Amino acid sequence: MTAKDMRRWDDDKLLNHMMTAVIVIDSRCHIHYANSAAEQLFSINRHKLSELSLMDHCQLPEALSERLAAAVENGVGLYFSAITIITQEGHPFSVDLTLSPLPDDTLAILELKQVDQQRRIDQQLNQEAQQQAAQFLVRNLAHEIKNPLGGLRGAAQLLERELSDPQLQEFTQMIIEQADRLRNLVDRLLGPQKPSLHAYNNIHWVTQKVLQLITVTLPSNITLLRDYDPSIPDSVMDAEQLQQALLNLIQNSIQAMGKQFGTITLRTRTQHQVTLGSQRHKLVMEIKVIDNGPGIPDALMDTLFYPMVSGKADGNGLGLSIAHNIVRLHGGRIDCQSEPGHTEFTLLLPLRSQGPQLAPSHFDSTLSVSETHDE
Structure with a gap:
């Protein structure tokens, strides 16, 4: 040589x-x-x-x-x-x-x-351990709640059969409806526990689906921008779960900005030689949700992805927790950087080739970069 x-x-x-x-x-x-x-x-x-x-x-x-x-x-x-x-x-x-x-x-x-990269890796591992402990407690609590809820609902149904007065049956219906509402809340609190279906897809097919859903109810004071890297290859993923994760992040940005005029940018890129957890990846996809809203209070940053943690008075604190869990199930991570006027959530997901290969994606690779999404 x-x-x-x-x-x-x-x-x-x-x-x-x-x-x-x-x-x-x-x-x-x-x-x-x-x-x-x-x-x-x-x-x-x-x-x-x-x-x-x-x-x-x-x-x-x-x-x-x-x-x-x-x-x-x-x-x-x-x-x-x-x-x-x-x-x-x-x-x-x-x-x-x-x-x-x-x-x-x-x-x-x-x-x-x-x-700061090494600090971020250490912080991620620490947060992962804390969040897994929190999710373990939540799962146990959910189990303890759902069992008596099932008994309560069943008893209300049996009682309804014995009542001939329609006015009294209204009360049993109220019990059943509220039991179902609490059960749904517990299910949302738990979030997905495993990827349901992994198949080849393009991340931009996922992002476009999310933008289509968002624009239906997008406030007039907010503009959606997309900044795509069309060279990102197809990867094995659970497209529906990733749609939910991105939907939660964008909705969080919309709620944070309130009535002020601003922009939300959905940006995709690739990164080389990235450590996710304890595993090193040659290439990962990077999806950023960036807004120019008021920012996230410092007091919430360390517990941002915990269930039931919210900076909004009417928030339930589930959206970011579910998004974090979905990304974790894909072997990735979510980072957040925030200051007044600039908040960005970064999803890092490994580009995977293992898994059942289904129909190829339908994303148009000729999509121009930095387009304004039609509202």
Whole structure:
């Protein structure tokens, strides 16, 4: 194997499988190489990354930019901990930054390791454990509620047969109706416990179904936008359950914005080399629900996906919990970032090829990007 072949193998087989963003820069901070993690970090493909300098793709403290340029020029290594960078799309990231000069060259390797990514993984594992414990308690409670409800309903039916007075039968009907209402509430509280039917489908077929349902009752003060990546391949999924999850998230955004004018954007992308739970995936699909509403109170962020937790006076706290459970059953996760004027829920789902292959999807791959959905 030649040195050239070895370098190509290193670049394609090793660097592109790293979670750390790796780029090669010169003394002007012009980018000569970027791996897949760098593409993911900056949300720009490597060819466009190499057209400009590092500072054109993100915001860095001016003093740091000058030190990087001087260090490359002089062949000196640098290390900075927990540096905040802001991408062109306005997303802040906290990274550990390491600069290593290349021998006999005027280039240097710059590694950007996301600190918040590892924090997010740890937080997800902790939340998963807490939510599973909460769901275990809810299931036990539901079992204890449904048993006496069934007895209550049966007794009311038997009593109704013995009553000849229609006015008295109205009371037994009220008992039966309320018992059914409580049973339905308990069923909603439990949510789906396993995917009902997995088949090949395209995520955009799912999102379009959701938008069709939403637009029927969409308030006039809210505009729906779609920003799709039509290159996302078909994947094995439970389409109906994912429709429900996205429907719950969009309805949550609509309720949060109330009567104020705003937009809700449904965006799809792919991510490379993503850890979901304890499993590493080469490629996942990313679905974002973004609104410019008032944001979520900080006090609710840690328990946002728990059942019966809601920031609305008339909310039942089930929508987000059910959405989280559906995504979990698909081996994915939901992240939420929120501040006044910008809230985004991010669904990360593995692209799966295992499962029964049914009819192919009917999504039109020629759909243009960033279209306004017809209201």
